Amino acid sequence: MIGVIFGPPGSGKGTQAAKIENAFRLKHLSTGDILRSEVARGTPIGKEAGRIMAAGDLVPDELIVDIVRGRLPEAEAGEGVLLDGFPRTVGQAQALDNMLSEEGHKVDFVIALDVPEAELVDRLLHRAQVEGRADDTREAIEERMHEYHKLTEAVLDYYSRHGVPVKRVSGVGRPDEVFERVKRAVSISSV
Ligand code: B4P
Numbered sequence: 001m002i003g004v005i006f007g008p009p010g011s012g013k014g015t016q017a018a019k020i021e022n023a024f025r026l027k028h029l030s031t032g033d034i035l036r037s038e039v040a041r042g043t044p045i046g047k048e049a050g051r052i053m054a055a056g057d058l059v060p061d062e063l064i065v066d067i068v069r070g071r072l073p074e075a076e077a078g079e080g081v082l083l084d085g086f087p088r089t090v091g092q093a094q095a096l097d098n099m100l101s102e103e104g105h106k107v108d109f110v111i112a113l114d115v116p117e118a119e120l121v122d123r124l125l126h127r128a129q130v131e132g133r134a135d136d137t138r139e140a141i142e143e144r145m146h147e148y149h150k151l152t153e154a155v156l157d158y159y160s161r162h163g164v165p166v167k168r169v170s171g172v173g174r175p176d177e178v179f180e181r182v183k184r185a186v187s188i189s190s191v
Contacts (some may be wrong), residue, residue, distance in 0.1 A: 001024075001026065001079065001080030001081070001104055001108050001173070002075055002076075002080060002081050002083070002100060002106065002107050002109065003016060003026060003080065003081070003082045003083070003107075003108060003109050003110070003112070003186065004082075004083045004084075004086075004087070004107055004110045004159075005020065005082060005083070005084045005111050005113070005114070005190070006111065006112045006155065006156065007111075007113030007114070007115070007171060008110055008112050008115065008117070008120055008145065008148045008152075008168070009014075009120060009124060009144040009145065009148060010069040010115070010121070010123040010127070011113040011115045011171045012113055012123075012143075012171050012175065012178060013030075013084050013085060013113060013116075014030060014084060014085075015175050015178075016113065016171075016178060016179060016182050017030065017082055017084040019175070019178075019179045019182070020043075020059075020082055020183075020186060021082060021177050023140070023183060024080070024082075024184075024186060025078070025079045025080070026077045026078075026079065026080040026160065027075040027080065027081050027082065028082050028084060029059070029071055029072070029075050029081055029082065029083050029084065029086070030084040030085050031064055031067065031084070031085040031086040031162070032084070032085045033058065033084075033090075033112060034067055034071070035049045035064075035067075036053075036054060041055070043065065043161055044071065044144075048063065049063065049163070050134075051113050051134060052136065053134065053135050054134040054135055054137055054140060054159055055135075055143060056072040056139070056140035056141065056143030056144040056146075056147065057127060057147060058089065058147050058151060061089055061091045061092055064086065064088075064092060064093060065095040065096075068083075068095075068096070068099070069099055072099060072100075075106065076103065080102045081082075083096075083132045086149065086189070088152045088155065089151045089152065089155065090151075090154050090155060090158050092155075093155050093158045093159070094158075097162075098101070101123070103139065104157055105162050106164075107109030107159065108164070108189065109160070109163075109164065109165050109185075109186065110156070110159050110164055110166045110167070110172040111165065111167050111169055111172035111182055111185050111186060111189070112156055112166055112169065113170075113178070113182075114168055114169065114171055115170075115171040115172055116171075116172070117145060117188050119172065120145070121138075121141055121145075122176070123149075124136045124141050125138070127138070165189050167185035167188070167189055169182055169185050
């Protein structure tokens with residue numbers, strides 16, 4: 001079972017992915033978490049990605065695809081995988097399909113979180129105060145929203161055109177309330 005949790009920055013992908021991982025025994029693979037760990041460890045990848053992320057831009061497709069290619073086999077060895085923050089461009093979605101088809105796998109479902117932009121900005125500015133993440137400044141948030149509309153949104157059309165079930169779920173409300181909707185959507189998609 002391969003699922004994707006999808007949505008704009010701050011929509012709660014990471015928050016919901018942790019809950020889905022527990023409830024459905026899917027291995028959570030977050031490209032944002034992997035990149036932040038590379039940055040924290042000061043690796044060559046982290047050095048390249050850190051300044052791109054802090055500006056709110058997407059890191060190059062080749063870099064992120066190589067990271068996922070390296071992690072996917074281990075993650076696929078379990079009952080399933082939940083991808084969070086990947087794919088974020090149509091090029092990444094195509095690269096993922098190629099990787100999975102080599103193993104006879106495919107993306108089984110996409111859960112897309114919908115949250116109004118004003119609330120997304122409020123959440124990220126709030127997180128800036130709590131966690132101090134380098135990419136939660138007002139300028140970087142604006143750039144992340146811009147990149148989302150320019151490059152990432154099109155990934156949903158890509159999946160719809162390729163016959164992958166895309167379930168849109170409102171991401172507004174308490175995380176547990178959102179999870180009730182997400183759980184229903186995953187259950188329907190994974191039968
Ligand atoms: P991510 O780590 O994916 O960042 P995100 O979009 O902010 O994550 P998310 O939406 O999961 O936020 P969260 O659940 O934490 O990526 C960071 C950067 O890495 C990107 O900008 C890019 O530079 C780079 N990157 C990652 N993947 C890439 C790729 N594939 N290609 C290229 N570049 C890539 O939730 C946000 C906040 O809202 C939290 O504070 C949370 O507590 C709060 N929240 C969650 N649910 C809520 C709710 N229901 N109500 C109120 N608040 C809620």
